[in-house]
Amino acid sequence: MNTEITIIRPDDWHLHLRDGEMLAAVLPSSAKIYGRAIIMPNLVTPITTAEQAEEYRKRIIAVRPEESHFEPLMTCYLTDSTSADELHTAFAVQAFHAVKLFPAGATTNSDNGVTDIKKVYPVLEAMQEIGLPLSVHGEVVDPEVDVFDREAVFIERVLEPVRKRFPELKIVFEHLTSKDGVDYVLEQDKNMVATITPHHLLLTRNDLFKGGMNPYMYCLPVAKTFEDREAVRKAAVSGDERFFLGTDSAPHPARAKEKAGAAAGIFNAPTSIGYVTQVFDELNALDKLEGFTSIYGARFYGFSTNGSTITLAKQEEAVEMDWQIKVGADIVKIFKPDTPLFWDMVD
Ligand code: DOR
Ligand code: ZN
Numbered sequence: 006m007n008t009e010i011t012i013i014r015p016d017d018w019h020l021h022l023r024d025g026e027m028l029a030a031v032l033p034s035s036a037k038i039y040g041r042a043i044i045m046p047n048l049v050t051p052i053t054t055a056e057q058a059e060e061y062r063k064r065i066i067a068v069r070p071e072e073s074h075f076e077p078l079m080t081c082y083l084t085d086s087t088s089a090d091e092l093h094t095a096f097a098v099q100a101f102h103a104v105k106l107f108p109a110g111a112t113t114n115s116d117n118g119v120t121d122i123k124k125v126y127p128v129l130e131a132m133q134e135i136g137l138p139l140s141v142h143g144e145v146v147d148p149e150v151d152v153f154d155r156e157a158v159f160i161e162r163v164l165e166p167v168r169k170r171f172p173e174l175k176i177v178f179e180h181l182t183s184k185d186g187v188d189y190v191l192e193q194d195k196n197m198v199a200t201i202t203p204h205h206l207l208l209t210r211n212d213l214f215k216g217g218m219n220p221y222m223y224c225l226p227v228a229k230t231f232e233d234r235e236a237v238r239k240a241a242v243s244g245d246e247r248f249f250l251g252t253d254s255a256p257h258p259a260r261a262k263e264k265a266g267a268a269a270g271i272f273n274a275p276t277s278i279g280y281v282t283q284v285f286d287e288l289n290a291l292d293k294l295e296g297f298t299s300i301y302g303a304r305f306y307g308f309s310t311n312g313s314t315i316t317l318a319k320q321e322e323a324v325e326m327d328w329q330i331k332v333g334a335d336i337v338k339i340f341k342p343d344t345p346l347f348w349d350m351v352d
Contacts (some may be wrong), residue, residue: 008290008319009351015278015298015312017042019140019179019200019251021270022065025049027028029068030332031256035273036075038203038350040311041303043140043251043269044077046105047114051082051118053241055100061068078102078306080140084117087122089131096135102306103140103177104132108163110146112225112269113255122163129171136177138306139167143186144226156226157185164189177237177305180205180253182226184236190247191240198277198305200251201241203296204271207342209234220267221338224255227269241297242290249302258335260306279324280340282317282348316352 020035020042022028035042043195044065046052059077065077081092081101095101106125107118119125132139139267145162145351167174178190178199190199213219222228230305240248254271254277262268273280280296287296303310323345 006235007286009289009316010241010282010294011314011316012067012295013299014040015250016040016248016252016302016316017252018177018302018306019043019045019202019253020274021045021047021253021255022029023117023256024061026333027256027258027337029276030330031254031272031337032065032068032071033073033338034073034330035254036070036073038274038278038315039075040313041076041078043103043306044079045109046080046082047112049114051084051114051117052079053082053087053117055085058095058100061282062198063119063299078249080105081105081118082127083119083125083229087125087128089127092128092131093135094138096137101137104128104142105142108144108146108159108238109140111142111144112148113198113257115142123165126170129167133171133174134152134304136175138177140179141178142180143178152305153229156181156183160185160189165330173188175305181228181237181240181248184231187236187240191245198247198249198301199240199250200253200302201237202251202253202254203273203277203284204228204340204342205234205237206241206284207344212342213341217236219221221271221305221340222342223267223269224271225269232270238284238288242285242288244293244296246296246301247306248297249305250281250298251302256337258337260335261336271340272337275326275339276324276341276346278315278317278350279346279348280342280344281345283346286348315350317348320347320349322345342350
């Protein structure tokens with residue numbers, strides 16, 4: 006039985022760091038574990054230009070712990086009015102590593118998102134040409150569609166038409182939650198990958214209601230059925246290069262989570278690699294862990310793997326910690342599912 010594992014330092018291919026005090030408070034958790042991360046652009050004022058991205062990148066570097074080499078990889082927030090020309094220019098100076106599609110109204114700070122996919126076809130055309138990946142929040146916002154079906158319906162209404170029209174466009178189907186999503190990625194022969202989060206490896210929709218309604222288990226896309234979780238787990242441990250880790254760590258202060266209209270998002274950075282390792286261990290797939298956390302994503306985004314390693318060890322007793330961090334006068338609670346955590350990063 007494996008009780009210790011050393012892997013190439015992982016990367017996080019989907020991360021929300023926020024800004025200001027929150028950024029300073031949450032960054033150390035990610036910087037301790039990950040070599041690089043794709044930084045989501047959904048700030049209160051979204052990152053839509055190369056200049057904004059560069060300013061934001063500098064703010065991240067400014068609060069990065071001294072000993073850390075963590076590298077933020079910036080992304081562009083796609084709006085109805087994003088200009089294809091500007092993206093060309095931005096790409097030339099490597100300002101962006103991906104462009105993020107938030108359907109307008111789909112999630113946190115998505116009001117400036119895309120209202121109709123056809124409006125951004127000229128931008129997708131340019132991205133296809135230059136090889137800039139489209140990172141996708143894959144949910145429709147149609148209020149008539151059941152919340153638990155929004156990923157599946159997105160495939161049919163948005164993703165498939167885009168794939169047909171732009172077959173060479175590189176797409177990252179972010180935070181896969183459903184069997185439909187997994188099956189769709191598996192059916193594609195090229196230019197289509199997906200990120201998987203620690204929480205979607207662990208949660209089902211039951212967790213939202215266990216012991217009373219629990220906003221700390223609430224994120225978007227929302228966790229789904231046991232069958233869906235099974236499909237997501239199977240994809241993660243399959244060794245198929247199209248599936249890799251993106252934590253979607255998304256901090257919100259307790260006051261935004263513990264209220265009616267609770268914010269969507271799970272702050273999982275501190276426990277992310279431990280829980281992922283634990284799931285791989287449970288599924289007897291520790292030999293597939295390094296590919297999922299540290300190799301496939303780097304390959305997709307055109308990077309070499311990190312030059313250092315991390316070591317994780319399975320503890321005798323469940324890991325204990327203060328399951329929250331302070332952010333100014335607020336606290337942010339750390340992802341703590343029902344399952345006790347035994348795997349911890351020790352080096
Ligand atoms: O749960 C989520 N939280 N899903 C998202 O897509 C965005 C994120 C956030 O920014 O809080
Ligand atoms: Zn996200």
